[in-house]
Amino acid sequence: MMDVAKRRQLSRIKTLLSVIFLLLLLWGSGYRTQVSFQDLFSGIPNIFSALADMLPPDWGYFDYVTGPMLETIRIAILGTTFGGILSIPIILLSSRNVTRSPFLFYPARFILNLIRTIPELLLAALFVPIFGIGPVAGICAITVFSLGIIAKLAYEAVEAIDPGPLEAMTAVGANKIQWVFFGVVPQVAAHFMSYFLYAFEINVRAAVILGYVGAGGIGIILNNMLASFQYNRVITIILYTLIVVAVIEFISNKIREKLL
Amino acid sequence: MRTETVNKKALLPKDVRKRLIWRRLKIGVIAAVVILIYAWAFRGFVKDFKINPNAGQSIKAIFNGIIHPDWDYIVEPGGEDLLHALIDTLAIAVLGTFISAVLCIPFAFWAARNMSRRRWISGTGKFVLSAIRVFPELIMAILFIAAVGLGPFAGILALGFHSVGMLGKLFGESIENMDLSPREALIASGANRLQTLWFAIVPQVLPEFMSYTLYRFEVSVRAATILGIVGAGGIGAPLIFALQGHTWDRVGIILIGIIVMVTIIDYISGAIRKRLV
Structure with missing residues (x-):
């Protein structure tokens, strides 16, 4: 009886401490960033006037931005494809049940985590001086970015596969390539495709803003329109993006449902 | 040999055969669509592809900076x-x-x-x-x-x-x-x-x-x-x-x-x- 009461008291203290910590964190953050709700309330009219400038959307602009929009989609397609291809060796290296040696899978995972921490806009900004202003830098940035996403998700799928076929392959004397090709690939191919499509959805959205640093796509125009306060064109671009992303997500979701 | 395979196919019930044909058709259409998308994407890529004339220098400068932060x-x-x-x-x-x-x-x-x-x-x-x-x-x-x-x-x-x-x-x-x-x-x-x-x-x-x-x-x-x-x-x-x-x-x-x-x-x-x- 005593034990239960004590434990309950302890857990109550723990909850209380967590709440205090959270409140301190929030207060400190607010203090550091000088949050002022007065600014927000006095600024709300500005938001509405910006929103009012957006209406009505410049419908004629749709035609003009179709080219850059297709370029954005192309950046996402090629970047995701290259990233998907490059991720295959990293997936195999990071999987405990394929590589077997901790000297291989820990470094591979470390590199993977490192890649995933770098924001894609920063990657794009690093590729622009190499490939010049244009979509190639964007493709390279998306390649590295999707490599991180796909590899992270897929290696976890590889580690969860059924070991039976693998043991059977070993028992009949398959070499490592045959072992991977006939034992691992059939079990994870559907997962891999699903993650590939998921990464593609994220990448379409990411590719929209890459133009900010000159890495091609619709972002360059978006940036120019924002800088010159042509908000009715900004909203056209945003609506266009919304439609494209919604269509791509719908198709990709349908395919993924069929895959898994 | 050839007649034998033909006969084997003929032995399958009609609806199964039909389904097989449909399935092949579907795979064919999907493959064609995917190939078309990639053909379009790569054509643009080849056209856009260029490397800055002083890319070598840039890469060196970037690496140098990242190694010596x-x-x-x-x-x-x-x-x-x-x-x-x-x-x-x-x-x-x-x-x-x-x-x-x-x-x-x-x-x-x-x-x-x-x-x-x-x-x-x-x-x-x-x-x-x-x-x-x-x-x-x-x-x-x-x-x-x-x-x-x-x-x-x-x-x-x-x-x-x-x-x-x-x-x-x-x-x-x-x-x-x-x-x-x-x-x-x-x-x-x-x-x-x-x-x-x-x-x-x-x-x-x-x-x-x-x-x-x-x-x-x-x-x-x-x-x-x-x-x-x-x-x-x-x-x-x-x-x-x-x-x-x-x-x-x-x-x-x-x-x-x-x-x-x-x-x-x-x-x-x-x-x-x-x-x-």
Whole structure:
């Protein structure tokens, strides 16, 4: 009886401490960033006037931005494809049940985590001086970015596969390539495709803003329109993006449902 | 040999044969579509492909800068240094996540299928959430800069509103997956709406809510690192200045700072999430 009461008291203290910590964190953050709700309330009219400038959307602009929009989609397609291809060796290296040696899978995972921490806009900004202003830098940035996403998700799928076929392959004397090709690939191919499509959805959205640093796509125009306060064109671009992303997500979701 | 295979096919029932043909046709069409998409994508790629004439020099300069980062920038007497910028970034992510965690709760209940009797209610809720998700953070940041001026507060509001899209969706799904029997039991014993909410729904979904919020915090930390590019506070502003000025040693130290910060946050948040669920 005593034990239960004590434990309950302890857990109550723990909850209380967590709440205090959270409140301190929030207060400190607010203090550091000088949050002022007065600014927000006095600024709300500005938001509405910006929103009012957006209406009505410049419908004629749709035609003009179709080219850059297709370029954005192309950046996402090629970047995701290259990233998907490059991720295959990293997936195999990071999987405990394929590589077997901790000297291989820990470094591979470390590199993977490192890649995933770098924001894609920063990657794009690093590729622009190499490939010049244009979509190639964007493709390279998306390649590295999707490599991180796909590899992270897929290696976890590889580690969860059924070991039976693998043991059977070993028992009949398959070499490592045959072992991977006939034992691992059939079990994870559907997962891999699903993650590939998921990464593609994220990448379409990411590719929209890459133009900010000159890495091609619709972002360059978006940036120019924002800088010159042509908000009715900004909203056209945003609506266009919304439609494209919604269509791509719908198709990709349908395919993924069929895959898994 | 040939007659034999033909005979074998003829032996199959008609509907099976038909299905086989359909299946082959479908695979053929899918393959054709995929090939066409890639042909289009690659044609553009080949046309665009060019390497800067002085790419070699740029690569060397970038690598040199990243290998020899500007260590002095970590702490500088004026306070305009890496450490302060990183703390600002974290503060933006903390407050942004907090705002979105609060804001998304009504949206989550709106979008959850089992919380409303009519289908169209949850349907519109889901649509609103996905519309919020498509609005990129950077655009939201620009809108909020118009309202509250340059600075971290615009970034906080941008993150707060953008994250509602994803958090609302995840929260809504966890409400949908909830066990409804405790709620029914409470209603049967005469509890009012607030009591059922507090004693039947909140205890069930709270751990998942917290876990998703932490997950979103990890995403927000990454997003907060680039908000400064449009002037919404955090590490993004010094980053974009260093990139534009080609001071690669500065870029190098900021890159290291971001990697270290994100890794530590991911580690802590992952450890807490493991205990929660």
